[in-house]
Amino acid sequence: MMENKIYWLSLLFLIAFNGCISKEQQNEQPDSKKQKIIFETDLGNDIDDALALDMLYKYQDAGDIELLGIMLNKEGAHPPEFTDIMNSWYGYPDIPIGIIHNGVECEHDATNYAKCVSLMKDENGGPKFQRYLNDHTALPEAHLLYRELLAQQADHSVTIISVGFSTNLARLLDTSPDEFSKLTGQELVAQKVKLLCTMAGCFNNPEWYEYNVVEDIPAAKKVFSEWPTPLVTSPFEVGMAIHYPATSIENDFKWAAEHPLVDAYRCYHEMPYDRPTWDLTSVLYVVEGPSYFNVSEAGKIEVSDQGATTFTPEENGNRHYLSVDSLQAEQIKQRFIQLITQQPANFE
């Protein structure tokens, strides 16, 4: 009886004590509780990459994730410069950035908002946004930086969120042993990566060739067929069902006199416009779990020579794709707005 009493008193004490823990203390979760994430992006093409990156900083603020690196598969000086601006503005200037050489030619696919924001000036003619890095051309190539970052992590602990072309991931699989690991790229991924979550493909229209796949079909073929871990993809039709509203961009950021994401959104298209949330859906799935989505049964995903994607159920398959109904789409949209309009922890 006495033991029971001591037990309940201890429990009450624990509950009361936990109630006194500050938000900052709660955020200091042990590293093992944080999801280790690498973000693979064509930042500078569509604005959804920048919105998705904002979400990752917010999850890092909350102590939910550790963003190990940002890998760029859009080539050029401005994507890394804009990434550095974002890292600096959100208070994470040390997050490593990987770049690409001889990548996909996509400079004319869309307004390059990364370039637009990088070139913005303040009233004195200096750069509008603070940078941390001096020389973006000296950054490591992404497929090699993956090896360095993955080799430092516990086995089966890293999730890669890939929301652009598959070029860097295909190159990573083909890497040879080096000073970071004696494993091949394929072996290193199998040992260190838990999940690859992509924004790629289309499963409700076999005639639709989705952009991330089409821009580098050989790389997408390789990744969907050879990637050694489970792979979940958020296809074209999911992001198309959920639009980020222009009204939020116009009304919900009055707390910030200057905001690189808001400037980027305004650069990308003439306002006001709502934009599909393709890349954001992959981030949400990885960090907040599958409850927002319908997840397909297990199977395999094949990429055709033209860039179509087909899913075939297989009992022992480890590929899945996401879908949403209209109610789920509305819930996801509200979650995006809630998260993206939050002030970052670094904001003063």
Ligand SMILES: [Ca+2]
């Ligand atoms: Ca993208």
